[in-house]
Amino acid sequence: MKKASIPRNTALTLAALALFCISLLLNWSSFFPTLSEINPWDEAGYVKSGQEMLRGDMPNFAGSPLTAVFYAVLNVIFGNSPYWLIYSVASGRLIAYTLIWLSAFYISKRLHLYAYPLIMLCMLLAAPFFIKMLRFPSDPIFLAFAGLALAEMIDYIQSYQFRRLVMAGLLITLAAAARNDGLIIFLVALVWLFVFVVVKKINGRAILGFIIPFIVLIGGYVLIYGFRTGDFSLGTTERTYDNFEAGQIAVYSGEEGLNAAIDAKREARRLFGTAEENDYSVVKAILRNPQAYQQRLDRVIQELPTQIIKAYSGKWVVLLTVWAAWGFISLYQKRKWALISLLTLWCMPFLSGFIITIFRTGHLLFPSLVVLSFGSVGLYDFASRFDKTHIRWIGMGVMVVLLGIGAITSELVVIYAAGLSMLAMLVAWLGFRFLPKRFQQPALPLLMFLVVGFILHGPFTGIAKASVDLPPEEQALLTMVKELPVGARVLAGSPGVVYAANMTYMGLSSTDVPIFSTVQDFQKWLNSQNIEAVYIDQSLTIDNSAYWVLLQELAYLYRVVYTDPSGIIQVWILSDL
Secondary structure: OOOOOOOHHHHHHHHHHHHHHHHHHHOHHHHOOOHHHOOOOHHHHHHHHHHHHHOOOOOOHHHOHHHHHHHHHHHHHHOOOOOHHHHHHHHHHHHHHHHHHHHHHHHHHHOOOOOOHHHHHHHHHHOOOHHHHHHOOHHHHHHHHHHHHHHHHHHHHHHOOHHHHHHHHHHHHHHHHHOOHHHHHHHHHHHHHHHHHHHHOOOOHHHHHHHHHHHHHHHHHHHHHHHHHOOOOOOHHHHHHHHHHHHHHHOOOOOOOOOHHHHHHHHHHHHHOOOOOOOOOHHHHHHHOHHHHHHHHHHHHHHHHHHHHHHOOOHHHHHHHHHHHHHHHHHHHOOOHHHHHHHHHOOHHHHHHHHHOOOOHHHHOOOHHHHHHHHHHHHHHHHHOOOOHHHHHHHHHHHHHHHHHHHHHOOHHHHHHHHHHHHHHHHHHHHHHHOOOOOOOOHHHHHHHHHHHHHHHOOOOOOOOOOOOOOHHHHHHHHHHHHOOOOOEEEEOOOHHHHHOOOEEEEOOOOOOOOOOOHHHHHHHHHHOOOOEEEEOHHHHOOOHHHHHHHHHOHHHEEEEEEOOOOOOEEEEEOOO
16 A cells, blocks of 8 residues: 655645754753853843733833833743742743744745745754844744745735735834834835836735735734823934934944043044934934044944954854855746846845944844845756756866865865865765765755755754853842842943842943042942942943942942852842842
8 A cells, every 4th residue: 555645735844844843952051051151131031021021110212112011921820939030031031032933934935936945944943143133032923023024025925915915014013113123124015016016017905915914913912002101202313323323333442441432422422422312313414414424434344344254253254145046047037027126125234233333242133034035046046957067167167266265265164165065076976976866856955954054053052051050140139039129229331130130220331321530439320320239240240330430449349148159249238228
């Protein structure tokens, strides 16, 4: 009796699930950080915003309400544990990473006409850079929902189904609720859709179906927030202007000797005027001092290639660029203008970095799913035409050029990547030449990127052996919980551990904190702020070294309730408490 075969879609889903599980195991330790491995600003801050939402304090739309809701749910689950923040971060990382994989899976399925779906998933498995995003929660959540929306838009190109646009509009709205960059995607997608509707002579209700979820959800949230606070604005202009001020760090020399990030904001206000003077308009600020802005822009452009290489993990960026360019050319030759334009426009949030002159790693990775899409198309096109001599020679020729560039520039990562690719092409050609029946074409790209990609990836974090000793940050957390009441005002350089202890963070990294000339002035300020304790780590002693010098002179006012063997992590409490 002939065995029943597994349906193609089911087999693809099972294979994708297997790759995802392998990826989880290979990166397992990255999903379960200790307090020292948690981003004490963005990651801890977003978790805290979820806790505050449960208390009735809603963020405005620019404050990433989707991320706040996300962590509010996790807070309900873990809120009674002393390690609630750690558990929330771990769960958040796992869920965000799963959403990225889900978006890549759906995009790869929609691109099945141009690339075998598992190619993109294998590239994602071997890619080392997505783990970096997890320390900035709004970044991977935004990327995932933007990717899911992109999959729906690609489907619409192929099927013209109205419901695909409705889903795309809904998913872009969720992306925008995670990061304001989703607003950029919505606008460019709307322009693209308008042109597509006109060119293809499609019923205009398609545009309406795309817009309605956006208006209903965002408008609804703004109304709810407005009725609660009296503020009906999105808050995007204020947030953008704040980022613009922070962008002064690109050229700031640190001459004030305090916290460089905060001093850079003060310098921006000196050069461009205050936010109130410019009505929170970045354009007005730039026109006040275009020369100062040009200096920032020149520095950012100069450093951008290095930042991109670092964001996409050095050795990987070389081959990814080659195969993405090959994919772009392949789609161009097939005259897939709608798909090319859609994928290209989906990278537009990247350009906002030139306005605020800040490019974070997560920001640079926003186009990553588009890059992988082009890359999978390019790799499959190369593999599917590998039997043609001129294609093999072009592929080898590109790698020879890269080897030459690597030799001239002494860039070992380029030599390493190109050399491994040439070896993989040789193995693939031998397999295709001598085992044509067993060595089917779909195996070529899998071989090339699974083997080469894994080698270029370097070591995975794997499943780390659990430490018997409790880390210093966790011990400091438990000490604060034991010695202080909930909500106590704790001075610290960064908020992560203070939030984890359910204390009130009193930071020094703010333009609201005065620049003190004497120890007495600093002491008066501490008394006026009702500081009850101090949490000490390197974010205080190094990042805020000038304040640390003053604080040490006031050490006699405090008793040390915890210090780790190195003395780096300490907890001080006022002696009269």
